[in-house]
Amino acid sequence: MASRTLGDTALAGFRAGFAGTAVAPGDPAYDEARTLFNAMIDRRPAVIAQCGTVRDVAEAIRFGRENGLEIAVRGGGHGVAGTALSDGGLVVDLRRMHAVTVDPQARTARVGGGATMSHLDRATEPYGLATTGGRVSTTGVGGFVLGGGAGWLDRKFGLACDNLLSVDLVTAAGDTVRASEDENPELFWALHGGGGNFGVATSFTLRLHPLPLVTAAMLLWRPDAGPEVARAYRDFLEAAPDGVGGGFFYLTAPPEEFVPEDMAGKLACQVLVVYAGGMQETRDVAEPLFNLAPDAELATECSYADLQCMLDDPPGYRNYWSAEYLASFPDPAVDVFCARAADLIVPSPSQHVLFPQGGAVARGPAEYPVPWRRAPWVVHPFGLWEDPADDERGRRWAHQVRADVEPWSTGAVYLNFIGHEGEDRLVAGFGADNHRRLAEVKARYDPGNVFHLNHNIEPARDAGVDLKGA
Template identity: 90%
Template sequence: MASHVVDDTALAGFRTGLAGDAITPGDAAYDEARTLFNAMIDRRPAVIAQCETARDVAEAIRFGRENGLEIAVRGGGHGVAGTALNDGGLVIDLRRMRAATVDPRARTVRVGGGATMSRLDRATEPYGLATTGGRVSTTGVGGFVLGGGAGWLDRKFGPACDNLLSVELVTADGDTVRASEDENPELFWALHGGGGNFGVATSFTLRLHPLPVVTAALLLWPPDMGLDVVRAYRDFLEAAPDEVGGGVIYMTAPPEEFVPEDMVGKLACGVLVTYAGEMQEMRDVAEPVLGLDPDAEMATECSYADLQCMFDDPPGYRNYWSAEYLGSFPDPAVERFCARAADLIVPSPSQHVLFPQGGAVARGPAEYPIPWRRAPWVVHPFGLWEDPADDDRGRRWAREARADVEPWSMGAVYLNFIGREGEDRLVAGFGPDNHRRLAEVKARYDPENVFHLNHNIAPARGRAG
């Protein structure tokens, strides 16, 4: 959509009506306000509305539509495709709407649409409660939950959307609606994986679970041990209890005290074991991998909120990610996965990851539009680098890593793990039947496709209103 010149009088009136702020080019806060996690994204919106209330959001939507501005919605700003920004349009920035209020008796939390996982996790920590969050503390709650929400706890408690109790949403018409099992149930269904297609989610209520302590162990080996390690990890996870999460991570060995000096800065094959419980329980359960004589080992017992901060991705890097969801992970797939690690950009924060699913992920409600939950394994090439000269190399590596394991793919994909990869991949993220149903919901709540900067679902034709 082409950019528009915003009328000064209209902008002044908009600013006056906001509890928050409207930032424009030339304002001191503008460059910070338009910075995203992915440093590849460099876009210049005409107006950034830093909303503080649902009323602000409604006013921003009306202002954007009345002035012909393309609308983007920003929560955490972690989406790899950078759709939280646009050029010459309006950004509805929710980051000031970040409060998290816990009801310990009901074991629920109400959290603002602009909160990060850290804000949520720190609010629940004093009560020994937690819910499935992203794998880093800086992920935005809104995009994470609306996309389905996979994380370290999903084998135990299910994806984030399985723990979703209600959503408050401002629609394209500026109306505020509530979605739950009892109110607007079809919209509530769509919000279990359908993303930001249906409006701006200003708050979520999520189910919490008792979790006073977690344990994490990071184990590192030289890459030539990768085949043996990955096979052993696969066999271990296929029999592991739901409390076990983590993954295999080919990575640059970090400059930490537990890492031998001759490994630092070089490619390593890592296994991360997360455990929803105490250290000794983890050690007993994870003996099949702990006993593989790692060259480096770090293990700690901590709160879930602290675990979430341990693996935060550094900001300021250029990003390209993809994913393939596998129906099986036999030895030939292991071999291809391990071989591709040799092309990882090292040293950098890039990672070549294998995540397990199963457990509560697989057992969860089959009716939600997240067909990827049935896959037992996920290969996730996660590319981060500094030099723009590495852009082509980084993108090619991620695409080839995905192609390596495509023979074992089940077809579905978690859309939060990928950028724009075409209509076929979009439909695969929901499943064809779910995609058609989501288009019907889209036609009801956003018939003009105002909210199209996302993994977009076009509204079903002839079904508006």
Template identity: 80%
Template sequence: MVSRSVGGTALTDLRAGFAGDVITPGDAPYDQARTVFNAMIDRRPAVIAQCETERDVAEAIRFGRAGGLEIAVRGGGHSVAGMALTEGGVVVDLRRMHTVVVDPGRRTARVGGGAVMSHLDRATEPYGLATTGGRVSTTGVGGFVLGGGSGWLDRRFGLASDNLLSAELVTADGRTVRASEEENPELFWALHGGGGNFGVATSLTLRLHPLPEVTAALLMWRPEAGPDVARVYRDFLESAPDEVGGGLIYLTAPPEEFVPADMAGKLACAVLITYAGGMQEMRDVAEPMLDMDHDAEMITELSYADLQCMLDDPPGYRNYWSAEYLASFPDPAVDAFCARAADLLVPSPSQHVLFPQGGSVTRGSGDHPIPWRRAPWVVHPFGLWEDPADDERVRRWAHDVRADVGPWSTGAVYLNFIGHEGEDRVVAGFGPDNHRRLAAVKAEYDPGNVFRLNHNIRPG
């Protein structure tokens, strides 16, 4: 329920001047409004402020602070740790603020703070333009970009944060602040990886790139072929052009026409090749993988927006993810990675993933607080399951994966890929020097640490 220190009058006043909706326990939309992507998260906020405007955002923050209530900020609601919700506090829900305005001449998009990837991708699609997005269509743009932003196109166009041109934030004291290379440049630097620590991002302006066509190839093998496939894939990516993205993925083979019936529902080793170009170009480039004796194949040209939906994670599952960034992927690391795939929960949507980096990711700004961009590989155990009895099993599997590849780890980590894993992992997400600099920015814009439901940077 609402904190005693707030009282009914404060809630009435908030509703009176609010353009959106203010939802409390007992209201019909409450349970739906508090549901997030990870079914493990079951928190009951006192107030869910579904904002329509920047003024709504500022008023919701003031309401929460006046009542001594913890404040959560919700965009896409995809945080594996459920950081978009608070128990007994206020949720600043941005989902109604999802407008995307494309300027095809300037090749930019102005994206509302509550937009998800499908809003952005469908808006840019008619112009043959795109920018690096998350690997599923339901990811929130704001949290994705401000956390760094790794996706299918990052080897070609850089990380999502590399394409951030400006941002508008509502700060803890209710002010609207704009950050760009010219305005508040230190804050702008901090927004390249520092996440939601500094304010509520109500809009982002992103650089777009011409992308008239995309080709995707999904190849599958029975799991015993995995180590050989992984070695060929590693060697292929080390010389592949920037247009190539994708990953090596152990997963449950789907019951699709292109999958042999005896493989469906069982563990398989797959390679997804995404290519920023046409099918024939992709076939020429990906010849080393296509020439392997695979058991299933699906190759298609499609729009980038459709590619983003291709591996959408189904809602309603319990989730646990982690990651380890690797300085190299030699044969012993290949063997360790592939051996652990046997512990993957099958059948389920869980995935045991190796993503490549390199290309424009590595060439991006070394000044940004993103030390993990220099790693050529990332191992990403991605658990989704239904039965609470499997909770500990999946958590243990994820951390066993990290331990297996630990000898080749850089120590850095992309925080969007993990939940709560301790203060040391937060520091590893930025590097010690960057973390101290970020703490100084935090002290300027949020000295009271109002925005702490995130991979938190305490004010320096």
């Protein structure tokens, strides 16, 4: 859908009937309103519709469609491809719709479509409850859950979408629908990994779990220890209880008191142990890792919400990420993974990551369109840097990491971990059969593909739906 110039008269008419705030070029708040997590993205929408209610969302969609504006949807704005903005289009900005209501007896939370993980985690914290969240507090709940949702404690609680009980959605036609096991069940299925293809999700109901505290332990070594530590970490995780999360990383050692001065600002390898329990139990469970004589060590008990904030990625950096899901991580894979760490941009917040899966992730519902859940490991090159001159270097490194470990790949991929990498990767994110089924759901709820700024599923052309309709 091509965007066109929005006239002053049309904008004034929209503002007159819109209860939210419509921000346009030239307004004092415009540049801040269009800033995303990925500093590579510099797009200039014709109007940013900052919605406060479901009615605002429907009105913004109607206005965008009537004026031929390409529609983007913004929640947290964390996606690496920057699809939360449209050049010359309309942005349905949900960030004002961030309320979270917790029912501690039912152990559920009703979450606004614009909430971040911080909004959710801080609301559940007083009750000693939590659910699987993104690995930082600034991640938007909506895109995270709709994409499947992997986090620090998914081995214990399952993927975020496994804890999804219902979604309220505004369709391209402006209709409000609810999806749950009992209402619109086919749409509910599609929302377990199908992303924002079917409408604008204005609220979610999520299952919560008891989690009074967690322990986080950061263990650092100089990089030459990496292969030995990675093998030990692999062997440890393969027998670890579900309550253990975390990852193995190469990164820039931080300039903190617990880090030796000669390591700060240089490449290091790290094991992060996140455990759903107290300090002593964590040390007992993870004893094989503590016994590897780390060069630096920091461990703390805290709330889950504090853990999420502690590990926030800094804003304002240029970003490029990708991922490869592995059926196994044998010694040859360890060797090539560790060797590629030498290409990491240092110093920077970039990370060369190995995340574990298994546990409740692998045992989760097989019918949802998240075929990557069965892989025990994921390699995640996560690049952040400041200098535009490093853009090509950062992209090349990410793709080389993928190529290195491809011999052990399952072929499936979590689409929240990647940008636009072609149709084959898109289909791999859902599975071929699931992709066909998702296209049929798309044809019912968004036959005109209004919501195409995402990991887009084209509506099925043989689904018996009038594609000239909504």
